[in-house]
Amino acid sequence: MNSRTGTRTGEVMDAIRRRMASRTLSPGEKLPSIRSFAAIMGVSPSTVVEAYDRLAAEGVIRSRPGSGFYVSGALPPLALTEVEPRLDRTIDPFWVSRQSLDAAAETLKPGCGWLPADWMPNAAIRRAIRRLATADDAILADYGGTRGSLALRRLLGRQFADEGLTAGADQILLTGSGTQAIDLICRFLLRPGDAVLVDDPCYFNFQALLRAHQARIVGVPYTRNGPDVALFTEALTVHRPRLYITNSALHNPTGATMAPQTAHRLLSAAAAHDVTIVEDDIFAGFESEPSPRLAVLDGLAQVIRIGSFSKTLSASIRCGYIAARPDWVEALVDLQVATSFGGPSPVAAELVLATLSDGSYRKHLDALRRRLARSRREVAARLDALGLRPWLLPRGGFYLWCSLPDGRNAADVARAALRGTVVLAPGDVFSVSRSASAFLRFNVAQMEDPRVFDVLARAMAAEG
Structure with a gap:
């Protein structure tokens, strides 16, 4: 066009x-x-x-x-x-996703958003698969119930209660993935042309999904303490959005964590303008101590919590969830029936339930947090030697949001690295305003191979 x-x-x-x-x-x-x-x-x-x-x-x-x-x-x-003017493919969310998802086995992926396979609790998953072999025929052959496994929903409810969030099984809906959870919410609350606020920068697939729903995407600058509350409030007045979508803990891509004062002011502003907040809590397992959660502070009145198990358990076993007001969950159940004919695969739900219930899973998370803390320190030091400076040092997770030296453009560096079979994530793919051209997001767990740093050094030198 x-x-x-x-x-x-x-x-x-x-x-x-x-x-x-x-x-x-x-x-x-x-x-x-x-x-x-x-x-x-x-x-x-x-x-x-x-x-x-x-x-x-x-x-x-x-x-x-x-x-x-x-x-x-x-x-x-x-x-x-x-839908919008064509972007440079290097900063197009769809192109970056395809590069990571379709990468050949020999391709290195420090720009992807998941952990390496050998970091995951594979022994526990294999035990769950062996137990599943003796499960009832219905689990192996039937459609899933419309809300998903009651046992898994009750387990999630108990985990939420430990945080101070009261959510009964009737307030939890299992979905095919975290992305499907957002998709259902968008189908439920949005109409083409509605405004939606996102952080700038934000997880790039938020933007891709909102484009699929023909929403008007409005970015709010993100600070080390969360979104800029003054600009957030101004955007509420000017654009009258229906939704605000965010990660409040271990924000993607920056790794920042929302401050308590920011969370309270954000909720007050959203309530005053009748804006629903979708809180993607997918990185919760990477925090040793939970930081402020909008859903906990709000009690699921104005906030919808979503999440999945793809980051800490398995990206192959697709299962997500929505926690929301009971009347909204009822409507979302109907939407899921219309679009997926039932909840997530009973096989996937049983595998998730069995693995989360396995006594080794908590030990897996503890070991994972320690390993990531060590990797963040080591990778930050090696990046610093190349002139790449972390915007902040996160309290958990696997992302480092780093600025490039000497005015280099991240998209140019990413193109050069791809020629060396290394997939990077340039900053502007995350930025609604395209104002992050001097940043790259690194996944520290995907950087154990020293070739990553060799290719990165050459790519930066070529674009210097």
């Missing part, structure tokens, strides 16, 4: 095509008037007339004399990479 002409007329044509691709303009819908669209685009009315005439000649729109221009026929399929 990029303009072939490179002219202002071409820009107007591209703007109309993007509106059609994103479903902002539907078949049969009237286009903006020539004068109003000229004002929106900052061009002359004659430029819009020429653009509309060209689109009409292509059959994309049609003219009704005396009435205006209207969208023709059926809409093209929704192509997420065309």
